[in-house]
Amino acid sequence: MDYAHPEYLTETDWLEAHLGDPDLRVIDCTHYLPNYFDESAGRRIEMVSGRSHYEAGHIPGSAFVDLREDLCDRNNPRFMYPMPPAAQFEAVMSRLGVGPGTRVVLYDDMLNLWAARVWWMMRSFGFDGAAVLNGGWKKWVAENRPVSQASSTYPASSFVARTRPERIAKRDEVKAAIGDGATCLLNALDPEEFAGRGPVRYKRPGHIPSSVNVSFLGLLKPDTQIYLDADTLRAQFGHAGATGADRVIAYCGGAIAASSAAFALSLIGVENVALYDGSMTEWAADPSLPLV
Incomplete structure (x- = not known):
């Protein structure tokens, strides 16, 4: 069976053409978390811009x-990567030339994570003309497609946000969803972190009670x-109960891996999905909130 929404992906051959x-x-x-899987992440997660990667070749x-x-x-x-206010998002999209009548292809050098995050933001602010480059930078380079080091800009546009608040979940909605059979709380971290093993990156280990694990690492061909x-x-998502739930959170x-999971759910036609923007950064920092 095909994707319910193949238009959410762009293939490298189409893009080159x-x-x-x-x-x-x-x-x-592109953005990087270079020490995320190291023990040092338990002290501080390093967050590094991908600008130097872009300047080296794009x-x-x-x-x-x-x-x-x-x-x-x-x-x-x-929060690690909190959603921007609408006015800030409008200004950035306008500077990038995104607006009525434009099509957008997003890519990165890190498992499509950051492209999926920006895709989710764009949808949350009412723009439906974006797609993620399937395979991202890694596939583009592996196929010997053209690369440039020239800095590029697009003509400025006038982007107007149409906020869709149902696409972003707040802490109280997550609390109410614990044990609610109609809502699937989906944790997109790797299985070890879901189980509370390894470096403690977010104040306390574990996961939100009644949540299920579909790791972002298992959504792509490595x-x-x-x-x-x-x-x-x-x-994968059906086994976790996500495809039959009334709502998925x-x-x-930091709401990045979860963006990839939310994007993959959208690909297969599960549209009743929200992203908990605070994620474990917010939840684990509050000792009154349960973890198991």
Whole structure:
């Protein structure tokens, strides 16, 4: 069975053939967490911009967006990557040339995580013309497709946000969902972290009670970083109870891995999905909130 929404993905051959299209905006979203799987992450998770990666080489004509500098709420230091206010998002999208009549392809050099995060933001602010490059930078380079070091910009536009608040879950909604059979709380971290083993990155180990684990690491083919076929994704999410739930709330540590899970769910037609933006960064920091 095919994806319910294949338009949410763009393939590398299509992108190369359409790089010159005047309505196309290609955006490098690369960001890094270089020590995430090291013991040092228990002390501090390093967050590094992908700008130097972009400057060293990128898809020709693409622009760069910095997740931390451009697309995080500067007034919310409690979260790792908090959603920006609408006015800030509008300004960044307008600078990138995103607006009515444009198509956007998002990519990164890190398992499609950051591209999926920006895709979720764009949908949450009412823009439906974005797609994630399947396989991202890794597949593009492996196929010997063109690379540029020239800095690129697009003509400025006028982006107007149409906020969809149902796509972002708050802490109280997550609390109410614990033990609620109609809502699937989906943890997208790796299985070891879900089980509370390894470095304690978010104040306390474990997971939110009644949540299930579908790791972001299991959504892609590791050699090509393309998303798994629709039947395999449906089986994974179905086994976790996500495909039959009235609502899915995805979370992780900082709402990045969960964005990839939410994107994969959207690919297979599960649209009643929200992202818990605070994720474990907020939840584990509050000792009154339960973890198991």
